[in-house]
Amino acid sequence: MGQQVRYRVRGGRPLKGTAFIQGAKNAVLPMIGAALLASEGRTVLRNVPIIEDVRRALELAEHIGAKVEFHEPERTIVIDASELGDPERAVLPADIAARFRGSVLFVPALMHRMRQARIEGVGGCNLGSRKLDFHYRGFARLGAEVTEDAERNHININAPNLRGGRLYLDTPSHTGTENLIMAAALTPGTTVIEHAALEPEVLDVIEFLTRMGAKISGGGTGIITVEGVESLTAVEHTIMSDRIDAGVLAMMAAATGGEVSLVGAHLDHLGVARWKLEQMGVDFAQQGAVLHVRRDADAPLRPINAVTSPYPGFATDLQSPLMALATLADGESYLHEAIYDGRFALADELNKMGAKIEVDGTRAIVHGSPSTPLRGADVVAHDLRTGAALVLAGLVAEGETVVASGYLVDRGHSQFASRLAALGADVTRESAA
Numbered sequence: 001m002g003q004q005v006r007y008r009v010r011g012g013r014p015l016k017g018t019a020f021i022q023g024a025k026n027a028v029l030p031m032i033g034a035a036l037l038a039s040e041g042r043t044v045l046r047n048v049p050i051i052e053d054v055r056r057a058l059e060l061a062e063h064i065g066a067k068v069e070f071h072e073p074e075r076t077i078v079i080d081a082s083e084l085g086d087p088e089r090a091v092l093p094a095d096i097a098a099r100f101r102g103s104v105l106f107v108p109a110l111m112h113r114m115r116q117a118r119i120e121g122v123g124g125c126n127l128g129s130r131k132l133d134f135h136y137r138g139f140a141r142l143g144a145e146v147t148e149d150a151e152r153n154h155i156n157i158n159a160p161n162l163r164g165g166r167l168y169l170d171t172p173s174h175t176g177t178e179n180l181i182m183a184a185a186l187t188p189g190t191t192v193i194e195h196a197a198l199e200p201e202v203l204d205v206i207e208f209l210t211r212m213g214a215k216i217s218g219g220g221t222g223i224i225t226v227e228g229v230e231s232l233t234a235v236e237h238t239i240m241s242d243r244i245d246a247g248v249l250a251m252m253a254a255a256t257g258g259e260v261s262l263v264g265a266h267l268d269h270l271g272v273a274r275w276k277l278e279q280m281g282v283d284f285a286q287q288g289a290v291l292h293v294r295r296d297a298d299a300p301l302r303p304i305n306a307v308t309s310p311y312p313g314f315a316t317d318l319q320s321p322l323m324a325l326a327t328l329a330d331g332e333s334y335l336h337e338a339i340y341d342g343r344f345a346l347a348d349e350l351n352k353m354g355a356k357i358e359v360d361g362t363r364a365i366v367h368g369s370p371s372t373p374l375r376g377a378d379v380v381a382h383d384l385r386t387g388a389a390l391v392l393a394g395l396v397a398e399g400e401t402v403v404a405s406g407y408l409v410d411r412g413h414s415q416f417a418s419r420l421a422a423l424g425a426d427v428t429r430e431s432a433a
């Protein structure tokens with residue numbers, strides 16, 4: 001893995017100023033997968049976040065035969081997938097694919113361009129059980145042959161003749177919806193996907209695919225219809241801004257009693273999280289494409305109850321920073337994590353910093369106290385959002401907090417330390433061999 005990355009945070013400074021919200025991680029990853037469906041032209045994606053998951057996705061795209069360029073200063077990716085087609089390259093190798101969950105979003109391109117796929121591993125945040133059965137069952141209902149090589153832990157897919165079909169999801173899976181739409185886009189006939197996800201990133205991916213020539217209707221309604229087309233063409237698209245990045249920075253401003261302008265953030269993308277933060281005492285004002293966030297440092301945060309659920313419910317990715325924020329509130333907050341059973345690993349780390357959090361299965365009670373400050377400590381990020389939540393805790397803790405592994409933060413937050421430093425925080429990113 002090479003470099004060990006750590007975030008070192010010294011608490012006590014309110015965040016003030018302007019921050020730029022990155023492009024959405026959970027939109028760019030499916031779009032890189034979608035760009036590989038284009039048999040002609042060069043795709044140009046703009047507002048790309050400079051994050052490790054994007055780097056891994058581009059390595060994977062090159063591995064299967066695409067030509068890619070990542071112009072980081074311009075936050076622009078150029079992808080030429082016109083020469084994809086060598087079945088020998090229809091493999092997602094574990095050493096790249098197991099490092100990010102979005103690797104599963106390459107399967108439709110492999111099925112359509114190479115007629116087969118071998119998946120040797122799919123990664124992502126370590127959040128407890130994260131199955132991919134909806135994806136594989138959906139591909140099978142479109143006519144693919146999906147088999148498991150249990151000994152090697154591989155999934156093999158053969159897709160010589162796909163045809164449209166009626167699909168459903170047991171829960172409205174975010175990447176499941178995107179993957180089945182991408183698979184259906186080049187599949188002859190009509191495909192209907194019931195109980196589809198409503199996340200804004202799903203709608204952005206639909207807009208991108210539509211521009212490429214796909215025929216998709218019903219985005220945002222829960223029932224999506226896709227009429228298969230013969231080919232898709234490369235286009236240019238600007239990725240929507242990242243609502244989780246915006247939510248994390250808003251909560252950091254709230255935690256420190258600060259006042260920030262978040263360029264590119266949209267209140268309506270926050271769903272229920274907006275209302276929960278307002279109930280805690282956070283003030284929002286949307287001024288065009290800039291979201292102004294402030295919290296009166298003299299009034300303590302109020303405790304909150306939150307249950308995670310798919311959009312527009314409270315996003316599970318924002319539950320970790322909310323837990324850290326709730327440690328500062330005046331009283332008991334109640335959190336129910338209904339999507340990922342592994343997210344509460346954060347509680348032990350916050351308790352090391354002096355928080356009082358009790359966990360019972362998928363429920364947690366946070367005994368908040370505005371008068372007992374958190375203490376800096378060496379803490380472990382178990383996943384991307386735990387990492388961001390611990391940086392948040394460090395911003396309000398007495399003394400120094402060191403968060404490792406910083407690679408997990410870098411998976412999903414672009415230039416995190418420098419953006420926070422620009423808001424006045426004392427945060428540095430260190431990497432050592």
Ligand SMILES: CC(=O)N[C@H]1[C@@H](OP(=O)(O)OP(=O)(O)OC[C@H]2O[C@@H](n3ccc(=O)[nH]c3=O)[C@H](O)[C@@H]2O)O[C@H](CO)[C@@H](O)[C@@H]1O
Nearest residue numbers: 026102129130131132133134135172173174175176317339
């Ligand atoms: C790259 C990306 O977009 N990641 C996001 C996406 O992950 P991802 O798309 O993987 O999350 P899903 O919406 O699929 O997962 C929702 C729930 O369904 C379960 N499930 C999902 C698929 C499946 O085949 N079988 C199954 O049982 C999962 O274990 C989980 O409990 O949505 C999550 C939920 O908003 C976010 O936390 C992730 O940041």
Ligand SMILES: C=C(OP(=O)(O)O)C(=O)O
Nearest residue numbers: 101102124125317384385
């Ligand atoms: C769970 C997350 O990401 P992934 O699905 O890529 O693991 C996340 O963004 O918090």
